[in-house]
Amino acid sequence: MKPITVITSVFNGEYFLRDTIESVLSQTFNDFTFLLLDDGSTDKSASIIQSFNDPRIVYVYQKHNFIRTLNKGLELTQGKYIALLDHDDIMMPY
Numbered sequence: 001m002k003p004i005t006v007i008t009s010v011f012n013g014e015y016f017l018r019d020t021i022e023s024v025l026s027q028t029f030n031d032f033t034f035l036l037l038d039d040g041s042t043d044k045s046a047s048i049i050q051s052f053n054d055p056r057i058v059y060v061y062q063k064h065n066f067i068r069t070l071n072k073g074l075e076l077t078q079g080k081y082i083a084l085l086d087h088d089d090i091m092m093p094y
Contacts, residue, residue: 004032005079009069011039013087017048023091037073040064
């Protein structure tokens with residue numbers, strides 16, 4: 001079990017998503033699970049997420065319902081700590 005789960009809920013985030021994912025994956029602390037929750041996107045978000053080949057990424061698709069999607073993310077979290085990151089945010093290097 002990884003000590004940290006980073007949860008990002010995505011809804012039609014194709015314009016920012018690649019930068020967001022890269023910012024998380026480039027952290028110097030890398031013992032985490034990156035849970036990417038697709039909240040029913042109709043753009044290229046799914047293909048962007050699936051283009052990353054990183055074992056820390058867990059991709060979950062849900063029908064569009066923001067609260068249900070976040071609750072699903074919390075159910076899947078196994079780490080001691082949770083970091084929430086929006087699909088258009090950048091995580092600064094650590």
